[in-house]
Amino acid sequence: MITANNNKAPALSVEGLCVEFRTRSGIVRALENVSFSVGKGETIALVGESGSGKSVTAYAVMGILDPAGRVTAGRAVLGGLDLLSAKPSQLAEARGRDIAMIFQNPRTALNPIRPVGRQIADVLIRHGNVPRREAPAQAVEMLRAVGITDPARRAKAYPFEMSGGMCQRVMIAIALAAKPSLLIADEPTTGLDVTTQAVIMDLIGDLASKMGMATIFITHDLALAGQRSARIVVMHAGHVVENAPTGDLFVHPRHPYTAELIAATPDSAPSLDELAAIPGSLPDLRRADLPPCRYSERCPRKIDACAQSLPRPEPGATHFVACWNPLPMAQSAPVAAATTETAA
Amino acid sequence: MTALLDVAEFSKLFPVGGGASPWTRLKQRFQGGPEKLSKVHAVDNVSFVIEKGETVGLVGESGCGKSTLVRALTRLIDASDGSVRLGDRELTLTPARDFARDPDRARIQMVFQDAGESVNPRFTAFDAIADPLRRLRGLGGKALRDRVETVAGQCGLPLQLLSRFPHQLSGGQRARVGIARAIAVEPDLLVLDEPTAALDVSVQVVILQLLQRLKRELGMSYLFVSHDLSVVKLLCDRVLVMYLGKIVESGPAMDVFEHPLHPYTQALVAAVPRFGEDGATRLRLTGEPRSPIDPDPHVCRFHGRCPRGTDDCAMTMPELRHFGARQVACHFAEEFLPAAGVKAPLVS
Numbered sequence: 001m002i003t004a005n006n007n008k009a010p011a012l013s014v015e016g017l018c019v020e021f022r023t024r025s026g027i028v029r030a031l032e033n034v035s036f037s038v039g040k041g042e043t044i045a046l047v048g049e050s051g052s053g054k055s056v057t058a059y060a061v062m063g064i065l066d067p068a069g070r071v072t073a074g075r076a077v078l079g080g081l082d083l084l085s086a087k088p089s090q091l092a093e094a095r096g097r098d099i100a101m102i103f104q105n106p107r108t109a110l111n112p113i114r115p116v117g118r119q120i121a122d123v124l125i126r127h128g129n130v131p132r133r134e135a136p137a138q139a140v141e142m143l144r145a146v147g148i149t150d151p152a153r154r155a156k157a158y159p160f161e162m163s164g165g166m167c168q169r170v171m172i173a174i175a176l177a178a179k180p181s182l183l184i185a186d187e188p189t190t191g192l193d194v195t196t197q198a199v200i201m202d203l204i205g206d207l208a209s210k211m212g213m214a215t216i217f218i219t220h221d222l223a224l225a226g227q228r229s230a231r232i233v234v235m236h237a238g239h240v241v242e243n244a245p246t247g248d249l250f251v252h253p254r255h256p257y258t259a260e261l262i263a264a265t266p267d268s269a270p271s272l273d274e275l276a277a278i279p280g281s282l283p284d285l286r287r288a289d290l291p292p293c294r295y296s297e298r299c300p301r302k303i304d305a306c307a308q309s310l311p312r313p314e315p316g317a318t319h320f321v322a323c324w325n326p327l328p329m330a331q332s333a334p335v336a337a338a339t340t341e342t343a344a
Numbered sequence: 345m346t347a348l349l350d351v352a353e354f355s356k357l358f359p360v361g362g363g364a365s366p367w368t369r370l371k372q373r374f375q376g377g378p379e380k381l382s383k384v385h386a387v388d389n390v391s392f393v394i395e396k397g398e399t400v401g402l403v404g405e406s407g408c409g410k411s412t413l414v415r416a417l418t419r420l421i422d423a424s425d426g427s428v429r430l431g432d433r434e435l436t437l438t439p440a441r442d443f444a445r446d447p448d449r450a451r452i453q454m455v456f457q458d459a460g461e462s463v464n465p466r467f468t469a470f471d472a473i474a475d476p477l478r479r480l481r482g483l484g485g486k487a488l489r490d491r492v493e494t495v496a497g498q499c500g501l502p503l504q505l506l507s508r509f510p511h512q513l514s515g516g517q518r519a520r521v522g523i524a525r526a527i528a529v530e531p532d533l534l535v536l537d538e539p540t541a542a543l544d545v546s547v548q549v550v551i552l553q554l555l556q557r558l559k560r561e562l563g564m565s566y567l568f569v570s571h572d573l574s575v576v577k578l579l580c581d582r583v584l585v586m587y588l589g590k591i592v593e594s595g596p597a598m599d600v601f602e603h604p605l606h607p608y609t610q611a612l613v614a615a616v617p618r619f620g621e622d623g624a625t626r627l628r629l630t631g632e633p634r635s636p637i638d639p640d641p642h643v644c645r646f647h648g649r650c651p652r653g654t655d656d657c658a659m660t661m662p663e664l665r666h667f668g669a670r671q672v673a674c675h676f677a678e679e680f681l682p683a684a685g686v687k688a689p690l691v692s
Contacts, residue, residue: 049544049545049546050515050544149631149632163407164406193405193406193571194405194571194573194612194615194616195405195611195612195615195629196405197615198614198615198617198628199628199629202628220544220545221617222545222619223574223616223617223618223619224617226617226619227617227618228617250619260546261545261546262619264545264546264548264549265545265574265619266545266548266549266552266572266574266575266577266578267574267616267618267619268619269578271578272552272553272556272578272579273553273556275549275552275553275578276549277546277547277549277550277553278546278549281514
């Protein structure tokens with residue numbers, strides 16, 4: 001278990017989460033031994049390429065996995081309740097009230113044939129202990145809180161009458177209606193303009209800090225994650241490969257995959273020729289002979305130990321890296337290496 | 345001048361149904377009065393030039409008219425006003441519906457945003473690349489096969505993948521099919537509409553490097569539409585910034601992004617997340633954009649959202665003015681000139 005500040009009790013702690021999907025062509029081991037935790041009021045980011053298991057992690061925690069998917073091991077503890085073994089009725093209570101999610105595409109996630117104000121009121125009545133009569137007025141207040149101009153009129157609008165940015169604000173209003181203690185935002189700004197993206201991210205950040213809410217922010221944009229979160233969890237092919245405080249991760253990425261990911265981001269290089277592509281592609285997760293380290297087949301720093309096992313996270317370590325041969329810490333500051341776990 | 349594409353005072357307006365009720369409109373028609381329809385000014389009086397071998401970036405938020413402009417340049421829709429010249433040829437004289445069979449069709453080709461959705465799902469990769477060659481070059485048989493294989497090789501698409509359907513290809517491979525299809529007929533101008541938006545960073549790098557290599561090898565010009573400014577900065581020589589149908593700033597890509605002169609460009613650049621920066625303390629745009637339906641021609645389009653704007657901006661529309669290699673449509677561009685290292689303002 002890893003937390004940024006050990007004195008903070010975690011809002012959610014995920015331990016050893018494994019998820020499988022049964023498909024016609026075999027069992028896809030989508031997640032293997034995924035562990036991380038997020039403290040109260042803390043914002044962490046799950047980062048990785050498509051297919052790395054970011055969204056599956058969120059869906060598993062929310063209990064909304066596809067019927068073909070199955071949690072085979074692990075715990076996800078939120079306020080004393082293990083979400084993965086909870087009864088459906090307990091889970092239905094927790095969802096919306098304690099844990100809420102912002103989905104990737106607001107247009108498909110919102111109900112297209114219900115005015116947005118009613119959709120927010122529904123959540124308030126179901127999870128927010130708001131009397132039925134007061135809900136519409138409070139829904140308008142929620143719309144105002146997420147920065148929609150003329151909220152009384154907008155509450156009567158249908159999702160198709162609003163722009164992408166406004167639909168996303170409505171999604172945020174729905175997610176925050178019952179003041180959850182944990183918010184999962186799954187690519188909340190994909191498909192939005194950079195200017196809108198900045199405003200939406202500010203909004204989530206402001207509301208989260210005002211309400212003391214823990215936030216898990218899922219994105220493929222490393223730069224955005226760096227700007228908005230205190231800690232970054234890098235995923236690759238269903239494994240957590242690195243989990244570190246944001247500043248640390250960018251200055252001294254230790255897992256070879258993290259380093260390659262940073263080097264491939266357009267912002268990091270002065271010219272196109274200096275951008276480095278990541279060789280190879282994600283391994284087929286249906287294979288029976290997957291190596292313990294799923295990156296090892298693409299890895300330039302592979303050693304013999306990689307074929308044996310994976311390093312386990314040590315309790316209390318602030319910078320976890322799932323690699324036997326990680327990149328060295330900064331040469332100039334060897335003292336800092338003492339704070340990280342040592343391989344072997 | 346070696347201008348490949350010369351766009352002058354180009355406008356595209358779309359009529360919208362809103363405003364008068366059907367009954368009022370019917371009455372107007374019978375009373376003989378002019379039927380007045382509201383119009384969306386999607387692209388409003390835009391002029392620019394693309395030189396031979398140049399990569400021009402087109403950036404702006406959704407709804408600013410990027411796609412309309414691109415669709416008009418690739419002759420998928422007709423212009424409302426203005427001229428588009430490709431070399432010596434005036435393109436606006438040929439209606440869009442006839443242009444599909446025009447010999448110059450092959451000279452402008454397009455790569456669409458998501459190759460997974462723009463490639464016919466019932467066509468194999470081979471058919472997708474062969475289709476424009478059959479239609480525009482009349483190739484067939486051995487010559488067609490040879491050409492398709494050459495182009496696939498240029499785009500780094502393994503030949504054994506040519507018999508696959510789009511859903512059997514990965515995102516990066518589909519992007520390669522989309523590019524191969526567009527360059528098969530050897531266009532002079534390639535219009536790329538967010539070609540990497542649907543790709544992961546690691547694949548994006550490969551595709552961008554492929555595009556740069558193809559440009560060097562084939563000597564094409566690119567019009568690169570994107571809202572990812574960091575990509576535009578790396579790939580483009582020059583950049584055009586659009587806001588609500590107008591070009592508000594243009595100039596060499598590096599200069600524009602390092603020292604933006606227009607307040608909108610400044611906000612755009614500030615909104616791009618960068619490594620190791622805290623996003624909380626930067627320039628933000630507030631308010632909603634102005635309506636593009638029948639805009640007041642005397643009000644700056646950015647007025648109301650602009651952090652620098654004064655009452656003056658609601659009285660006179662700023663014209664696009666030249667400052668060296670750069671153009672800016674803002675009354676207050678001079679304030680930012682010293683920082684940008686541009687002196688001597690030239691009156692256009």
